[in-house]
Amino acid sequence: MFAWQQGGDGDSDGPLNAIAAAAERTQRESGGRAAVHTIVSSPERSFTVTGQVVFNDGTGRSRAVLRIPHSESEDSVELHAVLDGTVMYMRSSMFGSLPEGREWMAIDFSFGQELDMPLSAGGDAMGELELLEAATGDVRKLGKETLRGVPTTGYSGTISVSEQAEQAERLKEEGAEDLASYVEEDSTPLRVEAWIDADGRVRRMRIVKSQAQMGGEGSMTTDMRMDFFDFGIAPEIDVPEPDEVFDATSLAQDAAGLSNDD
Numbered sequence: 001m002f003a004w005q006q007g008g009d010g011d012s013d014g015p016l017n018a019i020a021a022a023a024e025r026t027q028r029e030s031g032g033r034a035a036v037h038t039i040v041s042s043p044e045r046s047f048t049v050t051g052q053v054v055f056n057d058g059t060g061r062s063r064a065v066l067r068i069p070h071s072e073s074e075d076s077v078e079l080h081a082v083l084d085g086t087v088m089y090m091r092s093s094m095f096g097s098l099p100e101g102r103e104w105m106a107i108d109f110s111f112g113q114e115l116d117m118p119l120s121a122g123g124d125a126m127g128e129l130e131l132l133e134a135a136t137g138d139v140r141k142l143g144k145e146t147l148r149g150v151p152t153t154g155y156s157g158t159i160s161v162s163e164q165a166e167q168a169e170r171l172k173e174e175g176a177e178d179l180a181s182y183v184e185e186d187s188t189p190l191r192v193e194a195w196i197d198a199d200g201r202v203r204r205m206r207i208v209k210s211q212a213q214m215g216g217e218g219s220m221t222t223d224m225r226m227d228f229f230d231f232g233i234a235p236e237i238d239v240p241e242p243d244e245v246f247d248a249t250s251l252a253q254d255a256a257g258l259s260n261d262d
């Protein structure tokens with residue numbers, strides 16, 4: 001099924017589906033790890049986020065440790081995050097003191113997935129792969145490269161504005177009207193790359209997104225790369241205990257301009 005991915009001539013319709021097929025195939029793995037390298041740039045500043053993600057497809061959970069530069073110095077701070085379905089748990093010194101001495105902050109993103117949160121810099125490995133499935137436009141072969149000792153073939157493509165419009169419709173259905181309007185009005189095609197091994201799995205993915213800043217001037221560009229390895233593991237990923245968690249979902253809704261009364 002994936003023979004054309006490792007040296008096909010590109011004349012069949014196979015490469016047109018190479019990225020989407022590999023993304024779908026990779027999501028069937030029981031689990032794995034991914035190294036993250038993301039550059040976020042805007043007119044005000046640019047910074048780099050690095051770290052590692054471990055994910056378990058059986059439980060639908062992932063855990064990330066990301067290093068994010070401090071806004072007022074060159075030092076980096078760590079962000080620990082656990083994603084369980086639509087709920088993201090985060091712990092970091094950047095949050096300062098949380099109410100009632102809680103250690104973790106939780107946000108339920110079921111109200112919309114387009115908030116500019118730190119984990120969007122590459123902490124949700126399976127979510128990024130799901131996004132990659134929409135890469136069906138302008139797909140072309142890049143060549144071959146060995147990544148972590150594994151031979152791969154690279155492809156580039158785009159995720160069209162129309163594909164993102166479908167996402168906007170889903171946001172409307174969830175009641176996130178403001179976020180939906182933001183996606184509809186300011187979306188541009190996403191540039192993507194996928195480096196695929198002989199088993200049809202994504203070993204490296206890259207997504208480059210430029211979009212107008214929400215509530216600001218100019219545009220923000222996110223250049224996110226994830227290298228996948230250790231396929232087949234089934235890591236145990238625990239969520240924090242309830243008495244350790246401060247629920248910040250309503251604050252995130254307010255920041256996104258959404259009403260809590262829906």
